[in-house]
Amino acid sequence: MSLTTPAEALALILEAAEPLPVERVPLAEALGRAAAEDLVATEPVPPFTNAAMDGYALRAADTTEAAEERPVRLTVSGVLSAGASTTPAVAPGTAWRIFTGAPIPPGADAVVPQEKVTRDGDTLVLAHPVKAGGDIRLAGEDLTQGEVAVARGTALRPGEIGVLASLGFGAVAVHRRARVAVLTTGNELVEAGTPLGPGRIRDANLPALCAQLAEMGAVALPFPRIPDRPEAVAEALRAATAQADLILTTGGVSVGDHDPVKPALEALGADTVFWRVAQKPGAPLGLWRLDGRPVLGLPGNPVAALLMAELYARPALRQMMGFRHRFRPQGTAGLVDGWRRGRPDGRVHFLRVRLAEGPDGLRATLTGPQGSGVLSSLMRADALAWIEAEQPDVTPGGAVRVILTGQSEDH
Numbered sequence: 355m356s357l358t359t360p361a362e363a364l365a366l367i368l369e370a371a372e373p374l375p376v377e378r379v380p381l382a383e384a385l386g387r388a389a390a391e392d393l394v395a396t397e398p399v400p401p402f403t404n405a406a407m408d409g410y411a412l413r414a415a416d417t418t419e420a421a422e423e424r425p426v427r428l429t430v431s432g433v434l435s436a437g438a439s440t441t442p443a444v445a446p447g448t449a450w451r452i453f454t455g456a457p458i459p460p461g462a463d464a465v466v467p468q469e470k471v472t473r474d475g476d477t478l479v480l481a482h483p484v485k486a487g488g489d490i491r492l493a494g495e496d497l498t499q500g501e502v503a504v505a506r507g508t509a510l511r512p513g514e515i516g517v518l519a520s521l522g523f524g525a526v527a528v529h530r531r532a533r534v535a536v537l538t539t540g541n542e543l544v545e546a547g548t549p550l551g552p553g554r555i556r557d558a559n560l561p562a563l564c565a566q567l568a569e570m571g572a573v574a575l576p577f578p579r580i581p582d583r584p585e586a587v588a589e590a591l592r593a594a595t596a597q598a599d600l601i602l603t604t605g606g607v608s609v610g611d612h613d614p615v616k617p618a619l620e621a622l623g624a625d626t627v628f629w630r631v632a633q634k635p636g637a638p639l640g641l642w643r644l645d646g647r648p649v650l651g652l653p654g655n656p657v658a659a660l661l662m663a664e665l666y667a668r669p670a671l672r673q674m675m676g677f678r679h680r681f682r683p684q685g686t687a688g689l690v691d692g693w694r695r696g697r698p699d700g701r702v703h704f705l706r707v708r709l710a711e712g713p714d715g716l717r718a719t720l721t722g723p724q725g726s727g728v729l730s731s732l733m734r735a736d737a738l739a740w741i742e743a744e745q746p747d748v749t750p751g752g753a754v755r756v757i758l759t760g761q762s763e764d765h
Contacts, residue, residue, distance in 0.1 A: 370670070376391075381515060388529050405452045417484045432450055436455035533573045534575060563652075600671065628641055683765055684756065691750055
């Protein structure tokens with residue numbers, strides 16, 4: 355049976371990733387969510403022309419003759435503070451003491467900062483002309499009424515939250531967070547913090563995948579570890595379909611006698627979308643549909659499991675949760691030490707690398723041994739080098755495609 359290519363696998367996974375329902379949440383709870391509709395400014399921001407500095411509101415024309423040897427003197431008529439509800443007009447030859455955020459009074463067309471003038475009682479002394487429009491924030495200079503402030507699919511970060519608050523949005527429509535069941539299999543696994551017995555290893559996949567899902571903005575539903583028995587896996591899968599939008603399994607999807615996930619899915623009547631991908635690590639990746647839910651079977655080796663979640667589950671979940679940008683930024687870097695494929699294997703290879711700026715652009719350095727169980731090399735990486743299936747050996751410094759896993763899709 356021919357292997358699915360990574361591009362084909364990704365397309366099939368995205369096809370199965372259906373958008374989640376929309377809900378309204380208080381603005382304070384919207385951080386990290388995707389706007390489910392265009393959010394339009396119902397008023398200008400700022401709503402009125404105001405002072406950008408503490409100083410004096412005046413008519414610029416009154417200062418055109420100001421010079422150090424012939425300073426201009428203006429009478430200070432009063433004080434305007436932020437929140438002032440009335441703004442008396444500025445008459446020729448006068449100025450008003452004004453504070454940041456206070457409305458610009460009629461007749462004034464500039465604010466001179468307080469540190470650029472001197473004060474003699476109720477007289478303001480100016481030794482230099484003031485430019486019209488100086489240190490004034492115009493109504494609507496940030497957002498005009500009717501303008502789309504935040505487009506549908508935009509990730510709501512602190513900046514977007516601030517803009518929406520300034521517009522008076524108390525709640526916003528967002529896509530629901532994806533609920534993701536995480537099922538780990540393996541008779542050899544014990545929980546972190548548990549002493550190791552003979553032949554046992556600690557389960558890194560469950561806590562790491564749950565952390566990865568939380569970082570993606572999804573809700574992880576960790577299941578108790580499952581023994582390597584098809585009937586036990588089938589029972590967990592049935593429970594997961596009732597709770598989750600997406601099911602992730604780790605381990606048990608290869609071709610060994612003790613790989614129970616694939617037999618369990620077959621026994622439950624799941625539809626196989628694909629199984630096995632021409633890539634390294636992560637060849638035993640599979641996608642099934644069970645009771646209308648996508649089931650993404652990840653390899654059991656920790657590096658392979660986390661990389662497959664990054665490369666395939668992450669864009670699928672972002673699509674489900676309504677984000678406009680589904681993919682990490684990419685670029686090109688010189689692979690410092692080069693890389694040898696050896697004999698042709700027809701597979702895409704993903705290498706863990708660390709990026710740094712060099713004299714000729716980005717440089718990528720391998721973070722250590724590239725075995726699928728070397729988790730520390732993933733911890734040190736901030737990018738993946740993508741070596742195409744037909745790409746031969748990479749000479750030292752040769753150009754490779756890189757996925758910037760250390761940068762957000764919403765950069």
